[in-house]
Amino acid sequence: MGDPNGLKTLFQGLLSQLSSYTRSRIATGLRVAIEKGGDVSMIYHIVSMLSPRGYYEDLPYPEPTEYYKTYSTAPRIRLPEPLEASGMDLFEAIRSRRSRRRYSRGSLSLSEVSTLLYYSLGVTGRAWWGGPKRAYPSAGALQPLEGYLYADKVEGLDNGIYHYNPGEHSLELLRKGNYSEELQWIALDQEHVGNAAAVIIVTAVYRRTASKYSHRSYRYAHWDTGFAGQNIYLVAEALGLATTAVGAFYDEELCKLLELDCIEEFPMILFPIGRR
Numbered sequence: 001m002g003d004p005n006g007l008k009t010l011f012q013g014l015l016s017q018l019s020s021y022t023r024s025r026i027a028t029g030l031r032v033a034i035e036k037g038g039d040v041s042m043i044y045h046i047v048s049m050l051s052p053r054g055y056y057e058d059l060p061y062p063e064p065t066e067y068y069k070t071y072s073t074a075p076r077i078r079l080p081e082p083l084e085a086s087g088m089d090l091f092e093a094i095r096s097r098r099s100r101r102r103y104s105r106g107s108l109s110l111s112e113v114s115t116l117l118y119y120s121l122g123v124t125g126r127a128w129w130g131g132p133k134r135a136y137p138s139a140g141a142l143q144p145l146e147g148y149l150y151a152d153k154v155e156g157l158d159n160g161i162y163h164y165n166p167g168e169h170s171l172e173l174l175r176k177g178n179y180s181e182e183l184q185w186i187a188l189d190q191e192h193v194g195n196a197a198a199v200i201i202v203t204a205v206y207r208r209t210a211s212k213y214s215h216r217s218y219r220y221a222h223w224d225t226g227f228a229g230q231n232i233y234l235v236a237e238a239l240g241l242a243t244t245a246v247g248a249f250y251d252e253e254l255c256k257l258l259e260l261d262c263i264e265e266f267p268m269i270l271f272p273i274g275r276r
């Protein structure tokens with residue numbers, strides 16, 4: 001859809017769905033994007049700003065009835081209890097945390113995987129209305145994030161792709177197989193992704209957050225991801241493991257691997273994990 005007439009028709013269709021307030025924000029965003037040499041991110045940046053001068057319309061997403069997905073027919077592996085303590089002080093973990101990209105050939109134990117998933121994305125309590133509270137803070141407690149694990153060298157796990165069910169603290173097997181090379185290619189051929197013993201993939205189910213925060217939701221989903229991601233870094237550090245955040249990946253190819261549509265749910269970041 002490169003032709004200007006087609007784009008104009010699409011754009012008119014969009015504008016007809018929006019309030020005059022949002023339309024004026026888009027106009028400002030377009031002006032800034034042009035001024036900045038075609039930086040289209042500025043359109044979203046401006047549209048998603050909060051302002052005392054107005055508010056954008058609600059989006060047509062219902063309030064969530066669930067805060068994590070369940071693949072009910074998938075074979076599941078109950079994870080062992082996460083470790084209660086790591087032996088490393090929190091302040092020390094913060095100080096020594098680094099992005100580590102060299103992984104030995106050693107495998108991870110299921111207990112390490114359990115500990116990483118629980119303290120990053122796990123359910124750690126209940127809210128007053130009965131919903132789950134998680135190890136990461138979440139805008140509106142709407143908890144858009146999902147976790148997937150690709151296991152390459154994890155004791156007790158077949159190689160393959162799993163979904164983390166935080167309610168049961170279990171892994172749901174989605175697909176057996178060796179996907180290290182494919183994941184490395186998807187991550188723009190970054191070798192540390194292919195060498196990892198496991199890769200945690202964090203995604204977001206956008207409508208959970210968008211049911212409340214409208215056009216600001218894309219920002220919120222990324223903030224939530226940052227908090228969960230720091231948890232992964234610090235737990236890996238405390239366990240003496242190695243990881244690095246990987247934000248460079250081909251989105252649609254990763255969605256295909258995880259069987260996601262990249263709109264309702266989309267990948268946010270990867271964390272290859274390995275032994276040092």
Ligand SMILES: Cc1cc2nc3c(=O)[nH]c(=O)nc-3n(C[C@H](O)[C@H](O)[C@H](O)COP(=O)(O)O)c2cc1C
Binds near residue numbers: 099190248
């Ligand atoms: C959002 C985000 C995306 C990143 N993407 C990559 C990546 O694709 N590949 C990589 O090797 N490191 C990636 N990094 C790691 C940064 O390069 C790293 O945090 C930075 O160099 C600072 O080093 P430190 O984490 O050791 O303090 C990413 C970090 C963040 C926060």
